[in-house]
Amino acid sequence: MPQEVDISTQETLGDWELTKSWNRTFTSHPKRAPYSGELVIMGVDGQKPYFEVGVLSADGKKIKTRVDANYNRCTFCHDIRVTEKYNVIIDFPLVVDMNRLFNGGPLIRFEKEQFARIGVMPRYGDANSIRWFDVATCSVFHLFNSYEDDDEVVARGYQAREAIIPGPELGLNKFEWFSKGFKKIKSSDGTNNEDLEEGLLFARTYEWRLNMKTGEAKEKYLTGNEFAMDMPFINETYTGLKSKYGYTQVVDSIASFNTGIVKYGGLAKLYFDEKECENFALGKEKLQQMVKIEYHMLPKNAFCSGAVFGPKVGALEEDAGWIIAFVHDEDTNKSEVNNLTELLTWFCYFDECPKSRKY
Template sequence: MAASFVAFQVHCSAQKPPISLNSGHFKTFLSSTIFKLPLRINVLKAIKKTSVKLVDAFVDSVFEFIDQPLLPSQSNFAPIDELKEAVLVTSIDGEIPDGFPEGVYLRIGPNPLFGGLKSTKSVFGRSSHMWVEGEGMVHALYLGKGVEGNWTVCYNNRHVETETFKLEKQRNKPSFLPAAEGDSPAIVCAYLLNMLRFGQVNKYLSNTNVIEHSGKLYTIAENHLPQEIDILTLKALDMWDVNGAWNLPFTSHPKKAPGTGELVTFGISATKPYAELGVISADGKELVHRVDLKLNRCPLSHEILVTQRYNVFLDYALTVDLGRLLLGGSLIKYDKEGYARMGVMHRYGDADSIQWFEVKPNCTFHFINSFEDGDEVVIRGCRALESVIPGPDQGMNKFEWFSRKFRPIESTEGSLDAMSEDQLVFPRPYEWRLNMRTGHAWQRGIPYVQGKHFLHRSRLCP
């Protein structure tokens, strides 16, 4: 979930985005004062600067940043140095096939600043980042072929310089308080203090996926809007809000609609409206459809699917719940005894047109494919019975948890549900068939048992 890649051929040139300032709030304030313009501006700046300094002093005196532990087996989560300038790759093992196309191979993942992810401890308790957090870094391999058939390969990497990245980089120290896991009082304080100091609850990570749409490159994490990236320099350009028409985060994995080239996205929020779906034109300039799905809570749905005619999304018992947090619970909760359902709607449908299919409870972050087969919508994905996000239970050793939960499969049972507690988080290939005519849902899994694969098919709904 924390890393992705894309390979494509495009023709790009460096662009400098226009700079615009939204000053509506300031104009309203200034027009209601009796001071002259220069004095008004100076007073406002002085008040803001003093307030930020006071809050900063409080944070520095009360909160202590400490390194989150990183075992040798998790070395792939450790940060690496930033290049910013492409370097020639002089040593290549093996050979690049003759028919291999020229172009750019891109990958993205978390690369935390200041030596790695941080936790905090204070009189309010502890708070920490989830393992998928960390500033985004784009990696690029540029592959070109000379007239004599010889290959030139260059490599570059660069942090995704979002607004919050620049802010914290300028301070040259950890500044945003972790606000995802830990004691509820500490998380609530982190929310409030981050908002007071920076105007944002958390950093814009932009570390989960990299996509191309209409010849432009974007990085995404589902806590904010996509960030446009210059493919040649990897420099961050501007956030993409579809010309002001989309104000929610993007799902980390939007999908191109077959035939039209439109981009289908999905945004979630911890407050109403909890989930909205959007369809963006093939040229990326217009939001052609937007609909509130009218869910009664915020689902942490990581991906959306499309077929020739339909949009498909999974709603299950992994939720973001601010109410539970304020009452002493955890921010993100997965209830494996809860429910799961798949919603299918026509490309430009509304909430009332969604056809829901109840399926067995599961936690599926990533899907493999989706398509239509007669009356059925077929979905294939990586199904697990427990979330890979362990939750912020106080005292839990997450490294021990991951080591235990990702043990190899040892069960020889024939059913996917007859597995040990230690194997519930291990994803397995799964298929759902949703019959749009009868309303029935079928599933089948492909478990690995004693060196052989077999299919298990069971009817879920009458």
């Protein structure tokens, strides 16, 4: 449940006062709607209604609308996106099934043979107003942003061929499964020609263009196979609006492969309006046009998480600001989340050298 925090003291005050009006899970990634300041939220449940969308007033004192999206399954989903007029919701087949659990199966399973779709609904719409777009089945946990572009709603996020949650099926070697999954892919379609089990967890930037006029969905990769990435974020001033830049955490595939645990060894800045060609050198693969990426890698055995963008006050440029991330150096064992004085936080302009400071 969301907590209320005193901004001046950072003291936790307790459960959010509207908890009684929202008696279900609360998304980890609520979104503030452009211009209105309203907060768009969602929550899932293991029983009907499986998925609900809510809109909070800008002052946070009232739930203006609460809608059952009429899902026919409970999906493990914790992200939602907005545009100027719409809420963007996802229905991908990482399914929570209580009946399966009662019958001896896993509670959560990625059902890769099932459908995937993205819904676009008016801000205060109901289930009947949702425009659904069928898309290629994949695993999606996090979205960069979404915005309106003429007749299209554009959504960008990270997708992989397999879900990292809940892990391997019973009986499979956990370390081997994770290690294979993190292995670097070699082809533009996200697979390795030699072994289809390799690179299943290799997440890449992806774009869906949803045409509200024709009902067509166009989708494509925006990044190649140099690094897997996830945990995207932007300058939140541009939430729901067209943004030129995105930021993300970069997976250290070797460290992840060797340990069987996903580790982020750097940060990246994506230039969505600038293109570069990447060559997949296997067989018949050709040059692929991808977005420009600028990488900032951490020292060996240093890994980051929880990165956010802090905009510079008064700046006009979208990318004027700092990236702030928790960084843990495994060689020195510096930084612990539960001890703020030991946090190693990375501040940098992307046009300057990275600098580390201890706080």
